[in-house]
Amino acid sequence: MKSPVVIVWTNRAWFATLATIGTVMAFLLVLTYVAVKVNAPLSEAICGKTIVIDPGHGGIDAGAHGRSGLQEKDVVLDISRHLAGLFNRAAVYTVLTRDEDKGFIEPGAHSPANWKRLDLESRVNLASQHNADLYISIHANSFPEQVWSGAQTFYHSKSDEAKALAISIQKELVNRLGPNLRKAKTGNDYFVLRKPTMPAVLVEVGFLSNPREEALLAQADYRRQVAEAVFYGTVNYLLDSYKKGQPWEADESRPTSDSPREFMDIEDYTSLYSRAKAALNLDENEVVLYFAGPTNFDDDLMPEVRHIAGLEAESNPDARASKVVQELIKGPAGGSVLCPTLPRGTLLRSLKIMGNVAYVDFSKELMENHWGGSRAEELTIYSIVNTLADVSGIKEVQILVEGAQSSTIAGHIFLDEPLSPNFDIIELDRFQR
Numbered sequence: 376m377k378s379p380v381v382i383v384w385t386n387r388a389w390f391a392t393l394a395t396i397g398t399v400m401a402f403l404l405v406l407t408y409v410a411v412k413v414n415a416p417l418s419e420a421i422c423g424k425t426i427v428i429d430p431g432h433g434g435i436d437a438g439a440h441g442r443s444g445l446q447e448k449d450v451v452l453d454i455s456r457h458l459a460g461l462f463n464r465a466a467v468y469t470v471l472t473r474d475e476d477k478g479f480i481e482p483g484a485h486s487p488a489n490w491k492r493l494d495l496e497s498r499v500n501l502a503s504q505h506n507a508d509l510y511i512s513i514h515a516n517s518f519p520e521q522v523w524s525g526a527q528t529f530y531h532s533k534s535d536e537a538k539a540l541a542i543s544i545q546k547e548l549v550n551r552l553g554p555n556l557r558k559a560k561t562g563n564d565y566f567v568l569r570k571p572t573m574p575a576v577l578v579e580v581g582f583l584s585n586p587r588e589e590a591l592l593a594q595a596d597y598r599r600q601v602a603e604a605v606f607y608g609t610v611n612y613l614l615d616s617y618k619k620g621q622p623w624e625a626d627e628s629r630p631t632s633d634s635p636r637e638f639m640d641i642e643d644y645t646s647l648y649s650r651a652k653a654a655l656n657l658d659e660n661e662v663v664l665y666f667a668g669p670t671n672f673d674d675d676l677m678p679e680v681r682h683i684a685g686l687e688a689e690s691n692p693d694a695r696a697s698k699v700v701q702e703l704i705k706g707p708a709g710g711s712v713l714c715p716t717l718p719r720g721t722l723l724r725s726l727k728i729m730g731n732v733a734y735v736d737f738s739k740e741l742m743e744n745h746w747g748g749s750r751a752e753e754l755t756i757y758s759i760v761n762t763l764a765d766v767s768g769i770k771e772v773q774i775l776v777e778g779a780q781s782s783t784i785a786g787h788i789f790l791d792e793p794l795s796p797n798f799d800i801i802e803l804d805r806f807q808r
C-alpha cells in the first residue's frame with residue numbers, strides 16, 4: 376500500500392523538478408537576451424581593439440614641471456599605466472610607447488636636433504606596426520600664468536573620428552574632474568596628431584603650473600580618476616562608433632564628415648584678419664606684436680600695437696625685422712595684462728630674409744627655459760611667425776635654435792620647415808587701440 380504514495384510523491388517531485396528547471400531556463404533565456412542586448416555591442420565594439428597609449432616625454436626630456444618639482448614625464452606615465460590596466464580588463468590590447476622613465480629613443484649618438492624627431496616618429500611608427508585602432512597621447516600642460524587650469528583634449532581637424540574621440544574624452548574629463556570650461560580643440564601642428572594614420576588625440580591632463588592642479592596630479596587617486604575619465608571617454612566613443620555602423624541605432628548627435636564645419640576656412644580668417652588690422656590704422660613706426668592672453672580661457676594670441684622708434688628709417692629689411700623680434704622678446708608693455716610668449720633669457724642670434732622666408736635664429740634659452748605644454752609651445756611659435764609675417768617682404772618663418780633646423784621647442788611641434796602665419800590662433804576681437 377505504500378507504493379502509490381511513493382508514486383504520488385515521485386510525480387510531485389518530478390513536477391517540482393521540471394518547474395524548477397523551467398524557471399531557471401526561462402530566467403537564463405531572459406538573462407541571455409538582456410546580456411546579448413547590452414553586452415554584444417560592448418564586446419564587439421571594444422574587445423580585441425588595439426590602442427596605443429603614449430605617455431609623453433621620458434628620460435632626459437622631463438616635459439613640463441610644477442613648482443613643487445612634479446614632472447610631466449612621471450605624471451603621464453602613471454596615468455598611462457592605469458589607463459592600460461583599465462583597457463586590458465575590458466579585453467582591449469594596449470601598447471605603451473614607454474613603460475619606464477626613458478624616451479622611446481634616447482639621445483645617444485643622435486644630434487640634439489634630430490633625436491626628439493626620431494623619438495616621436497618611432498612612437499607613431501609603433502602604432503602603425505601594431506595596426507592600432509586608436510592613438511592616445513598623454514601629456515601635462517604648463518603656462519607662465521598660474522591661473523591657467525583644466526584638462527583639455529586635442530585632435531587634428533583632418534579626422535572626424537579623432538574629433539569625435541576628443542569630444543567624448545573631454546566630456547568625461549569635465550564630468551569627472553571638473554569644473555572645467557575647456558573644450559576639445561584642434562592641435563593641427565602637434566606631431567603625434569599629424570602623423571598617425573588612425574584617429575589620434577592628445578590629452579593634456581591638467582596644468583602643472585597651476586598649484587591646485589599640481590597638488591591634485593601629485594595624488595595617486597586623482598591620477599586614477601584621470602585614467603578612468605580617458606577610459607570611459609574612449610569606451611563611449613567606441614560604442615557610438617559601433618552604433619553608427621548599425622543602421623537601426625545611428626546616433627545623430629555625433630559629428631560626421633558632412634556635418635557643417637565648425638571652423639572657418641583659412642581664407643575667411645585671412646580676410647577677417649586683414650580687415651581687423653586695417654582698422655588699427657598703423658603708422659610706419661608701429662607694428663602688431665602677438666602675446667598670450669591674460670585669463671584662463673584666453674588661450675589664443677592677442678595683439679599689442681607697439682611703437683618702435685626709428686623703424687621707418689631702417690632701410691635694411693633684416694635689421695628692420697630684427698627690431699620687431701627684439702620687441703617681442705621684451706614681452707608685453709608695462710601695465711599690459713597680456714603674457715609673454717618667449718621664455719626668459721631668450722636672445723635673437725640672427726635674422727636673415729631670403730626670398731619670402733625669414734630665418735630667425737634664437738639662443739638655446741628658447742628651448743631650455745620654455746615652460747612646456749603643447750598649446751603654450753604653439754603660442755610661442757605663432758607669436759614669432761605671426762608677428763614676423765606682418766613685416767613687409769616676409770611670408771614664411773623658419774625658426775632656428777642655436778643655428779639648428781629640425782628641432783623642437785617643447786617636444787610637441789617640429790620646426791623643420793618654414794611656417795606660414797596661423798590666423799586661426801589669433802583673437803580677432805582684441806584688435807582695438
Ligand SMILES: [Zn+2]
Pocket residue numbers: 431432438439447514515747748749786787
Ligand atoms: Zn608634453
